[in-house]
Amino acid sequence: MSSLPMIPELLRQLMRKPATNLFPAKYLPPSVTEFLQSVASGKAHLTPPVETPPRFRGKIEYQKDGCIGCGLCVKVCPSHAIELLPETKRIRIWVDQCIFCSQCTDMCPKGGLRMTDEFLLATEDRYEENLIVE
């Protein structure tokens, strides 16, 4: 056996449970948002995803009320995902472009931006309502 050290290891693996955590949906849905909605209404089953680590960087949350329209977040966004709307002096975040670096949340002087734990955002429509934060 010394020349085939993998054999005992493989036999041991037979007794173990699979290490893989399956994708939340059984088949890849065209829109994860719609899939989550059908899970909420009890029409589909969701494999529970692995828990996110502390201070995970997920979808951005924006507190419009405290915003002063300074535009600093626009200045540091590497992917130009944030747009300053001139008429309201508030921002719009295009989550499809966001790279989840959390630089804007670090930059915001009012603490109005926050990264949530939400990460199931995949979809084929870049301009889905769920992917525009304002």
Place this chain on the structure above:
Amino acid sequence: MSEGTGRKAPYIIPIGPTHPALKEPVMFTFEMEGEMIRDVDFAPGQTHRGIEWMGMRRNPVQIVHLTDRICGICGVSHTFAFARAVEQIAEIEVPERADYVRTIIAEFERIQSHLLWAGVAAHELGFDSLLHLTWRVREQSMDVIENLTGNRVNYGIVQVGGVRRDIVPEQHQIIEDCLATYEGLLSKLLSLFLDDRSIALRCRDVGVLSQKDALELCTVGPTARASGVNVDLRQDYPYSAYGDLDVRTILPDQYAGETRGDVYDRIVVRLLEVGQSCGIIRQCLDEMPAGEVTAEPKIAKLLAICKKASGEAIGRVEAPRGECFHYVRMEAQEAPHSWKVKASSYSNLMSWIPMLRGEQIADIPIIVASIDPCLSCTDRVAVIRGERRDILSKEDLHRLSVEATRRLQA
């Protein structure tokens, strides 16, 4: 082949630009004689993304997040090299604690990258059970990285002037557990890879790169070290916390007593470096000084400092694949005047040619994978002929594949 009937050999086999045998897109042209490779040529440039062009229109605070995305595996090496270049230009002194945090992340990256490579190597040999085993144990290092930085792949932890997150005492235990696991696993992994008869048969004296060739082709990283070239930036040109640590180059003769410069030696070097990285992380954790983790916590002020800076500098970092090199020139403007990235694979690609000459066709995948090529980091130019600029959507690709099937059926 008889006289007068025309020559059949050599014949040409193209492999690429995307091919199931290759993990990265590159175009190979093999000149074959029977099963033997007589000569080989290759053409990279299939995955150019224009990151440098994007960087020259952004400020350094934004660019560090672009550099995270140059490579999918070396998530911190490029950022680290870029940040070091900008820090030299803007004369920012990085706090000592930040140096240690950067070093710990960089070494975790080396662990996960080498384990990933070992799995790919097993896969290229057709040893998929070993691939799955290696990638399962790799997950633990990915989990620790995720815990420390907030993400598995695009860490976003390094910023010009320091790091964005500190390592808190509660995280020491998680790191310690991970290191203990790997140190316990290392002898098993070494045995699984190096005592296996089929791996030895496929890898011993295959894809040999002599020390002379390795030197002349300026190879870097584990590829050079496996050929017995004593180069390691962490030893030769210590940066960040490495100046305080005792890092010695790992050469294959430390394990097997001899250096042959073959694929087997490349496995030896990478696996031993996993153990070495565990030691470095442990030493860093023990010796980490207290204090700030960034020279300038206020990003607005950091931007102002960078805007005033002018000059040029290079940042060099020993990435898992070898030396990663960033050149930055700033001329008191928001965006850098120029920025040039030389990924480690750029120096290693040419070593394919002496390695592949005279080898068998079946050994192409493992030899190509043995230098751990990362072409999307390397490609700095793409040649486009004609004026066509297309973006193909999912529907377009589906239509094209249907058309191709119809053509084949006709």
